Amino acid sequence: MKERLSRRITAYFLIILVVTILFSVTWNDYSTRRSIIEMEKSLAEGCSRAITALLEHYYRSDSNEDASSESSFFLWNAVRNFCRGFNQDALYIYTVDPGSSGRRMLLAVLSEETDVIPPDRGAELFPLPDHPLTAEESALLSGRESLVRIDWRKGFARGALWISLLPVSGDAGPFFLGMEYSLGLEDGQILSDFWADILLPNIALGVAFLVMILMFRKRVAMPIRLISDRMKRFSRNSSKLPEPLEIHSRDEIGEIASSFNAMTKEITSYIANIEKLTKERVEINVQMDIARRIQNGLVPEKRVLKDEAFCVSAMTRPAKAVGGDFYDCFRLKDGAVCILMGDVSGKGITGALFMAVIKTMIREKLALGLSPAQALNSTNEQLLLQNPEGLFATVFVAILDQRTGDLRYANAGHTRPVLLGNGARFLTPDTGIALGLFDDAGILDEHMLLSPGQGLFLYTDGLPDALNAQRLPFGTDRLLAALREIPRGPDPAETVLQRICAEVDAYREGVEPFDDMALLTLFRSSPLSGGELCPLPVSLSSFQAIKKAVFALTGDTPAAKKALLACDEALTNIVQYSGASRLAFRCSRQGDKLCVVFSDDGIPFDPTAAFSQEKPFEQLDSGGMGLILIRQTASETRYVREDGMNVFTLAFSL
Amino acid sequence: MTLEKKRQGETLELKLNGWLDTESSPILAEEIGALDEGVTSLVIDCSALEYISSAGLRQLVAAHKKMDGALTLRHVSNEIMDIINMTGLYKKLHIEA
Structure with missing residues (x-):
């Protein structure tokens, strides 16, 4: 059960009221009694003085104590008048015999009694105690007190009693004056004072308070309860704007109500705002997630493509945001190697989708046999047809014929690739304009010969723009210097990537990359560099050695026999037609792939170029079947003329 | 490679054993070159032939031409x-199973 404010205030008030009443009653009683006693005292003093004067006069004029005499009556009458005049109920004068301490009544009057009261009746009316002098009487006698009050009710039935010593000169005496009045008067006085002074004002106060508490309930407690109910309801459902409080008083309550109205409005709109922001953030995160997935699907973080004649290693380093860097490497139908690297202008999902479109377009066009420039120009035209976002992309494309080393490439505004060979230098292609901007991008094909051992390093601007702690970019000079120092190992493309990554990481000193980065290295490898070739006599009998070497790798299987058939034919060609004086051979196995290399110093002859020459059956006995068999049995064939040697490489699936 | 000959009237049957490669194909070439007029039908049994290269095939073509088509290959394995x-x-x- 909740406490109500008005109830608590009422309880407090009642307690205060009761305490006040008790206090004032006590105080009133005390002060009334005090003032009554003061009044009594002054009356008693006056009375005592008057009677002393009376007695003085009486004893000076006549020392006779006969009560029946005229002067006695006069005395008695005068005492009675004083009794009335000083508002006493009764007065009596008694003397004490100093020897025996016995008390003797001399005169007694009652204010309501008009007849003379003889001393004996007086002694009956006011029985004096027999015991010796009381402390009060002694104090009077000794002169320490002139007036004492004795609450002698047990002895003096009528009420309070004042006693004074009447200092009458002469031998008579000592005379004590007893003054009595009824206590009922005193109590009645106090009671009437109580009603008048205390209870009535307090009742008035109570009524006033009742009115006040009603006012309080109406003006304060009820509105506060209303506000608190509203707050409770509002706190349960803060997103809904509650109906405004209809409290229009101009006091603090009104202020609270209007503040509450303003506050709920503000909180509701604030919450709505937060909800909207949260929703937006979730949407953005979902978008980023989708974009990242699209990008990861299209541009894997790592890609390796290689065979005996070339190796390509590519990688991306994504930054916090989804970037637009992309690369691709794949082989065309004729075995040529395509590499491309690009950077689209948009970030997030837009950039990712744009990248997907561009990458797919270029790849399709290259697969159809278009040259790099044709593919890029055609993609540019297609992009310009529909590119509402105004996105653009820089792309570099190269196609390597790994047999001849012919490298065709075209650049659409991308960073210059680095040619790796003896040292490293920028290839300076005739750069066209980025895709998606102008009709006439001016992208042109260029050619160069990539010799075995030479390579190409492609990158996006995330690499040279990588910042260190001093916010200085990595830069192209540092890049070239780093590339020059990298030793060429058995897998040069991968080595270059690893070393450049390590170099950039070291440069960055732990600073988070703000831009993503993509790297790709293509190397044209020399088949001769793949391992030692075993020299053989230029003779058909060398076939036995070849057979032994191949079977050692594969065992005597039908597939191995077919591989040997091709080797037999290649050997026959060299021995019978090339005029070679030196022959070397190597075979190696990787998984289910057998790789064989023949090297001879005979006349230049590319067996792969003669593959297509079909002969009629009748001429087959003069030769030509050997090449057919090689083509049919080998999964890959490659020929290079290198350092005055024919190098013929064959690969077989086992 | 080794070679077995069997003459039955006008039919000569040659049985090839082992690897008929470039190095060994002259053995077959010699045999074909030495065929006399009396042989009107040549049968080559390939049941024991493990391997054949283009040089061997060339000899088969040469034999086919010399016999005017009267050459039959027998028991040719799937590999061959x-x-x-x-x-x-x-x-x-002309190949017989």
Whole structure:
């Protein structure tokens, strides 16, 4: 059960009221009694003085104590008048015999009694105690007190009693004056004072308070309860704007109500705002997630493509945001190697989708046999047809014929690739304009010969723009210097990537990359560099050695026999037609792939170029079947003329 | 490679054993070159032939031409058949299972 404010205030008030009443009653009683006693005292003093004067006069004029005499009556009458005049109920004068301490009544009057009261009746009316002098009487006698009050009710039935010593000169005496009045008067006085002074004002106060508490309930407690109910309801459902409080008083309550109205409005709109922001953030995160997935699907973080004649290693380093860097490497139908690297202008999902479109377009066009420039120009035209976002992309494309080393490439505004060979230098292609901007991008094909051992390093601007702690970019000079120092190992493309990554990481000193980065290295490898070739006599009998070497790798299987058939034919060609004086051979196995290399110093002859020459059956006995068999049995064939040697490489699936 | 000959009237049957490669094909070439007029039908038994190269195939073509088509290959294994198929010789050569 909740406490109500008005109830608590009422309880407090009642307690205060009761305490006040008790206090004032006590105080009133005390002060009334005090003032009554003061009044009594002054009356008693006056009375005592008057009677002393009376007695003085009486004893000076006549020392006779006969009560029946005229002067006695006069005395008695005068005492009675004083009794009335000083508002006493009764007065009596008694003397004490100093020897025996016995008390003797001399005169007694009652204010309501008009007849003379003889001393004996007086002694009956006011029985004096027999015991010796009381402390009060002694104090009077000794002169320490002139007036004492004795609450002698047990002895003096009528009420309070004042006693004074009447200092009458002469031998008579000592005379004590007893003054009595009824206590009922005193109590009645106090009671009437109580009603008048205390209870009535307090009742008035109570009524006033009742009115006040009603006012309080109406003006304060009820509105506060209303506000608190509203707050409770509002706190349960803060997103809904509650109906405004209809409290229009101009006091603090009104202020609270209007503040509450303003506050709920503000909180509701604030919450709505937060909800909207949260929703937006979730949407953005979902978008980023989708974009990242699209990008990861299209541009894997790592890609390796290689065979005996070339190796390509590519990688991306994504930054916090989804970037637009992309690369691709794949082989065309004729075995040529395509590499491309690009950077689209948009970030997030837009950039990712744009990248997907561009990458797919270029790849399709290259697969159809278009040259790099044709593919890029055609993609540019297609992009310009529909590119509402105004996105653009820089792309570099190269196609390597790994047999001849012919490298065709075209650049659409991308960073210059680095040619790796003896040292490293920028290839300076005739750069066209980025895709998606102008009709006439001016992208042109260029050619160069990539010799075995030479390579190409492609990158996006995330690499040279990588910042260190001093916010200085990595830069192209540092890049070239780093590339020059990298030793060429058995897998040069991968080595270059690893070393450049390590170099950039070291440069960055732990600073988070703000831009993503993509790297790709293509190397044209020399088949001769793949391992030692075993020299053989230029003779058909060398076939036995070849057979032994191949079977050692594969065992005597039908597939191995077919591989040997091709080797037999290649050997026959060299021995019978090339005029070679030196022959070397190597075979190696990787998984289910057998790789064989023949090297001879005979006349230049590319067996792969003669593959297509079909002969009629009748001429087959003069030769030509050997090449057919090689083509049919080998999964890959490659020929290079290198350092005055024919190098013929064959690969077989086992 | 080794070679076994069997003459039955006008039919000569040659049985090839082992690897008929470039190095060993002259053995077959010699045999074919030495065929006399009396042989009107040549049968080559390939049941023991493990391998054949283009040089060997060339001798088969040469024999086919010399016999005016009266050449029959017998018991050709799948492996050897594969190689014959690759060169397209199956179109002209008479092959018995």
